Amino acid sequence: xxxxxxxxxxxxxxxxxxxxxxxxxxxxxxxxxxxxxxxxxxxxxxxxxxxxxxxxxxxxxxxxxxxxxxxxxxxxxxxxxxxxxxxxxxxxxxxxxxxxxxxxxxxxxxxxxxxxxxxxxxxxxxxxxxxxxxxxxxxxxxxxxxxxxxxxxxxxxxxxxxxxxxxxxxxxxxxxxxxxxxxxxxxxxxxxxxxxxxxxxxxxxxxxxxxxx
Amino acid sequence: xxxxxxxxxxxxxxxxxxxxxxxxxxxxxxxxxxxxxxxxxxxxxxxxxxxxxxxxxxxxxxxxxxxxxxxxxxxxxxxxxxxxxxxxxxxxxxxxxxxxxxxxxxxxxxxxxxxxxxxxxxxxxxxxxxxxxxxxxxxxxxxxxxxxxxxxxxxxxxxxxxxxxxxxxxxxxxxxxxxxxxxxxxxxxxxxxxxxxxxxxxxxxxxxxxxxx
DNA sequence: GTTGTAGGAGTACGTAGTACGCCTACAACG
DNA sequence: CGTTGTAGGCGTACTACGTACTCCTACAAC
Numbered sequence: 001x002x003x004x005x006x007x008x009x010x011x012x013x014x015x016x017x018x019x020x021x022x023x024x025x026x027x028x029x030x031x032x033x034x035x036x037x038x039x040x041x042x043x044x045x046x047x048x049x050x051x052x053x054x055x056x057x058x059x060x061x062x063x064x065x066x067x068x069x070x071x072x073x074x075x076x077x078x079x080x081x082x083x084x085x086x087x088x089x090x091x092x093x094x095x096x097x098x099x100x101x102x103x104x105x106x107x108x109x110x111x112x113x114x115x116x117x118x119x120x121x122x123x124x125x126x127x128x129x130x131x132x133x134x135x136x137x138x139x140x141x142x143x144x145x146x147x148x149x150x151x152x153x154x155x156x157x158x159x160x161x162x163x164x165x166x167x168x169x170x171x172x173x174x175x176x177x178x179x180x181x182x183x184x185x186x187x188x189x190x191x192x193x194x195x196x197x198x199x200x201x202x203x204x205x206x207x208x209x210x211x212x213x
Numbered sequence: 214x215x216x217x218x219x220x221x222x223x224x225x226x227x228x229x230x231x232x233x234x235x236x237x238x239x240x241x242x243x244x245x246x247x248x249x250x251x252x253x254x255x256x257x258x259x260x261x262x263x264x265x266x267x268x269x270x271x272x273x274x275x276x277x278x279x280x281x282x283x284x285x286x287x288x289x290x291x292x293x294x295x296x297x298x299x300x301x302x303x304x305x306x307x308x309x310x311x312x313x314x315x316x317x318x319x320x321x322x323x324x325x326x327x328x329x330x331x332x333x334x335x336x337x338x339x340x341x342x343x344x345x346x347x348x349x350x351x352x353x354x355x356x357x358x359x360x361x362x363x364x365x366x367x368x369x370x371x372x373x374x375x376x377x378x379x380x381x382x383x384x385x386x387x388x389x390x391x392x393x394x395x396x397x398x399x400x401x402x403x404x405x406x407x408x409x410x411x412x413x414x415x416x417x418x419x420x421x422x423x424x425x426x
Numbered sequence: 427g428t429t430g431t432a433g434g435a436g437t438a439c440g441t442a443g444t445a446c447g448c449c450t451a452c453a454a455c456g
Numbered sequence: 457c458g459t460t461g462t463a464g465g466c467g468t469a470c471t472a473c474g475t476a477c478t479c480c481t482a483c484a485a486c
Contacts, residue, residue: 150364
């Protein structure tokens with residue numbers, strides 16, 4: 001029947017351990033430091049040994065992204081008003097990513113293939129559906145939320161008004177960019193949490209208005 | 214006084230020509246094809262010659278981004294209702310980037326340093342200010358718009374619901390991601406233009422509500 | 427023990443970015 | 457019109473990356 005001649009040697013690593021090692025390297029040395037050699041060293045194994053577990057560097061990056069994202073609780077909060085549910089889900093992603101800022105540049109490229117993000121999307125849709133969104137309205141709502149969350153998280157960690165970028169903008173030639181300079185100064189009074197939440201609330205208000213009519 | 218002993222040889226390239234060459238390579242061969250050697254070849258000059266004009270590859274990328282973005286008209290449309298002004302400005306950026314999709318992955322990293330984006334931001338703020346936004350409310354409004362535009366453009370070109378990603382998601386196991394599958398199917402009826410505009414309208418509605426109260 | 431499979435390590439190749447040094451073209455001066 | 461100083465242009469070469477390939481070895485079933 002089945003020629004069960006021999007069982008191969010058991011695997012000594014797990015994808016999870018690999019992802020943890022890569023994430024440790026990423027947190028320590030940043031994106032530029034995330035090389036196959038560095039991850040191999042982190043695991044105490046050879047560089048090429050990694051290729052027993054991932055096809056290429058791209059797949060390793062995907063593992064890291066997934067490792068960060070699958071810590072978000074993707075159970076849809078259906079026991080609260082729907083705007084609070086969306087806020088909660090968005091906040092969970094923001095929080096998980098905030099713990100590992102160096103993965104931010106990797107997110108856009110690996111978002112599609114991440115099961116964790118798919119589960120998250122399913123949860124968002126559950127909340128939206130429960131709220132009464134259907135059809136194309138739900139498509140637009142979902143896309144808008146996803147776009148905002150992705151964009152806002154990037155803004156936060158690559159610094160435009162928040163973070164180091166603020167100072168740079170505040171120092172702009174005031175005669176050429178008077179409003180930017182003024183806004184950058186005002187931004188000092190708004191924490192990153194409030195910026196993220198404030199923008200999200202704008203979207204949620206817009207969505208609520210769609211439900212009323 | 215000034216020992217004006219000798220005038221150096223005049224430059225044979227301009228940053229603009231360099232940027233055009235790099236953009237041509239980017240459009241033709243994609244981001245992975247954008248190498249110093251390829252751009253040198255495109256210009257008919259040597260690889261190292263580029264370093265007379267840029268400090269490193271990063272700066273060359275910044276030139277490309279700037280080349281794409283400085284085609285957007287950044288005069289604030291103040292002669293229309295403010296939501297239309299914002300829509301116009303957002304659409305201009307989306308349109309400019311859409312002409313060179315390969316620059317999308319470069320945008321987040323180079324956004325801070327781009328004079329064109331700063332001018333654009335100044336225009337957005339002019340519209341918002343004219344509409345009546347001030348202080349922290351204006352900060353949040355601006356950040357939200359910027360975040361949405363950046364995020365939505367990336368979603369559009371890296372494909373989540375729109376583009377090739379849609380098919381992938383529509384083919385998901387329906388029992389595990391029923392709502393995502395359904396939404397992906399619904400998304401077929403919504404063009405990218407409508408998705409972008411629809412989400413933006415949600416934000417604008419939310420903003421309008423802030424002005425009423 | 428024997429055997430088949432797959433793991434692990436090391437070597438080596440192609441290509442990227444870029445430091446460095448030589449030669450040369452040009453503008454200002456005599 | 458020759459001289460001269462500066463910077464441009466080019467080529468070479470170094471380093472680090474991703475990764476293909478080849479050996480050797482550890483293990484589970486017989």
